[in-house]
Amino acid sequence: MNCTVLFSGGKDSVFATYLAEQNKYKVNCLITLLSKNLSSYMFHTPSISKVKKQAEIMNKPLILKETLGEKEKELEDLKKAILKAKQEYNIQGVITGSVESAYQASRVQRICNDLDLECFNPLWQKDQFELLYDLIENNFEIIITGVFAYPLDKKWLGRKINEEFIEDMKILHEKYKINPAGEGGEYETFVLNCPLFTRKLQIKSKQISGKKNSFSMEVEII
């Protein structure tokens, strides 16, 4: 089946793309919503312009759609982008990296239902530690590009998701109920390398902004 992926460049949407291809689904194009609202309910924002680079090294066309990110208006913009994928790339299915958010998943389901498209959520309800271990096992190189919850702070920016990271998350999960894979929006990620990429991405420079327990890292990628 020809599909598109709602793609943010973070670990979940890249891993969902990987699972789809492993299961012989053809990902014809990627869709990224560029939200002007930094606290959008639907879409991740940090480092999102870098998805162009990721799409390029995956040899996949990218549909970039700007949205103001107002609550229901952004869904109309998403619908337009999916319709474009249907018309121009002949897709029959939409893949997302949704894990926990019923808000996000149900809205994408509705759009797909309206457009007569299949909707796939291969990470749905997945145990978050299992997800982190799967990423390591499948050679995903992922960095933290944003932190948004106590006690996460500036020191976590740029950290890689590895065994040590998971061990630290176990402690924070126990003590502060932090979702280990960041599904409550506690942190954001960016994928530097994975089996879908034809080469590894390098960080050329980075710029950090924020305060207390809310920091973002804009990276320039080469």
Next chain:
Amino acid sequence: MILIVQIPKERLHYFEFVKPIEDVLKKNKTEFISIHYKSVDKQVVSNADKIILSGTSLRDNFFLQELDCFSWLKKIDKPVLGICAGMHILGLMFNGKLRKKTEIGLVDVFFEREFLGLKNTVECYELHNFYVESKEFEVFAKSEKCLQVVKHKQKPFYGVLFHPEVRNKKLLSSFTEI
């Protein structure tokens, strides 16, 4: 041992509609086997103590063309839980009719009677374009739009239209402990 019958036509839907059920059973250390409905035979059915029929996606109605694959349901008397599409199948095997009604997302379900540990008003995750109505089942719960939870009048066959593997995992645990 529990038999999970996989309903999705698409392989990628296994992760969304079957694996979350398997994960609950694994966590509870409940033994199970999980196979697609096309591979279910007499032997696996007779080896199972209980059976769960999974759901599938909104657009996947392929199983409706292959209802013959479920005729074994008419011959057994062990507990069966049908989830969404699985509930449709249970109803259709017992003279039910499909009706069109769409619910997507979190919805309040009102329980008239306790059902596998759920009672009063419970928030449940919905994903369906149809529901099934059969006179051979009694209704335990409804949403504002349609019936949600049924049980066969004679047999231990349970049907839920919502997806308990999303927000109501304890229903699955209660079923395995019947």
